[in-house]
Amino acid sequence: MAANRTLAIAASSLLVGLIVLGLKFLAWWLTGSIALYSDALESIVNVVTALTALAAVRLAQRPADATLPYGYHKAEYFSAVLVGVMIIVAAILILREAALGFLAPQLPEAPVQGLAVSAVATVINLVWAMVLLRQGRKARSPAMEADGKHLMTDVISTVGVLAGLGLVFLTGWAQLDSILAALVALNILWSGWGVIRDSVGGLMDVAVPKDIQQSIRETIAVNADGALEAHDIRTRQAGRMTFIDFHLVVPGSMSVDDAHAICDRIEAKLRETVKDVQITIHVEPENKAKHAGIVVV
Known part of the structure; x- marks a missing residue:
């Protein structure tokens, strides 16, 4: 509609x-x-x-x-x-x-x-x-x-x-x-x-406005329980569509199912925060942590 x-x-x-x-x-x-x-x-x-x-x-x-x-x-x-x-x-x-x-x-x-x-x-x-x-x-x-x-x-x-x-x-x-x-x-x-x-x-793939970027970071931080860190968070605007991609660091012993559940939870909340959005999350083990971006624990 x-x-x-x-x-x-x-x-x-x-x-x-x-x-x-x-x-x-x-x-x-x-x-x-x-x-x-x-x-x-x-x-x-x-x-x-x-x-x-x-x-x-x-x-x-x-x-x-x-x-x-x-x-x-x-x-x-x-x-x-x-x-x-x-x-x-x-x-x-x-x-x-x-x-x-x-x-x-x-x-x-x-x-x-x-x-x-x-x-x-x-x-x-x-x-x-x-x-x-x-x-x-x-x-x-x-x-x-x-x-x-x-x-x-x-x-x-x-x-x-x-x-x-x-x-x-x-x-x-x-x-x-x-x-x-x-x-x-x-x-x-x-x-x-x-x-x-x-x-x-x-x-030129300009990033979304700073207030929306802050909302995205806060949404990831609040809903990433079980993960260790989220870094390299990038956004771009293409007409009405917003594209978000970032790396999510999880414990090395975590199962694929558990890591996927965290990603699903974050994606669901991001879709509530930002309309018309496409999200890409790259899951990494803890040895890939940069101790930057959003530190969950």
């Missing part, structure tokens, strides 16, 4: 993106504003982003197979990197339009209607960005979170554009429209870089 919900939200993002795209192009058509045109261009990226995220989420939900025995979870990171690249391309296009508009400035038309339409689109984006960020963190979906972060950046950009256009209409300074478009582009560039940076970390 959780997977279906994630997929439904990703599909809804595409619909929301198309609605907002239509509204923003209507606002640009009413005003002729370069700043609103740049805002509309960014919405094209939002639609492509939503489509990419939907494809990535569907692929990431495929079960592991002989080709990819650890699963398809990293597909979402590739999606997020692609989103970041598209954001940067959109920013470059907007900078071009801003430069052309600065050289040949024109005052926008129909200010009230255009600003009202853009404001409605911004409210829709704000609500949906909050949904994506909340559900993305809950489902541990990098693609969904990247989509939400980009939409939130879009909201901030549009609010700045609307405020700036109000000044354009009040002052009659036409070139301010192009300056606003350039500022939007710079903000989008920064957003694109942030999305790429975070996604590359996932592709």
Whole structure:
């Protein structure tokens, strides 16, 4: 059910993106504003982003197979990197339009209607960005979170554009429209870089956050009765999946059944602590102890 919900939200993002795209192009058509045109261009990226995220989420939900025995979870990171690249391309296009508009400035038309339409689109984006960020963190979906972060950046950009256009209409300074478009582009560039940076970390097998690492260590320590030590504890995040592996040192005289029972107990408690987890435990005799990591006795 959780997977279906994630997929439904990703599909809804595409619909929301198309609605907002239509509204923003209507606002640009009413005003002729370069700043609103740049805002509309960014919405094209939002639609492509939503489509990419939907494809990535569907692929990431495929079960592991002989080709990819650890699963398809990293597909979402590739999606997020692609989103970041598209954001940067959109920013470059907007900078071009801003430069052309600065050289040949024109005052926008129909200010009230255009600003009202853009404001409605911004409210829709704000609500949906909050949904994506909340559900993305809950489902541990990098693609969904990247989509939400980009939409939130879009909201901030549009609010700045609307405020700036109000000044354009009040002052009659036409070139301010192009300056606003350039500022939007710079903000989008920064957003694109942030999305790429975070996604590359996932592709490089980044460890889970420190608070989760601490919970993992505490769970192992509390449930490793009968063992001597747990060391070389490693974690990595791949989309919604968390991978944990470590070495468990047991007395040399302990039977395989007893050692296996300890491993089962630790695994069961770790699955309660961390959702969507794969655990690998390497059992070693006491002469392999490093007297480091988690000393059980």
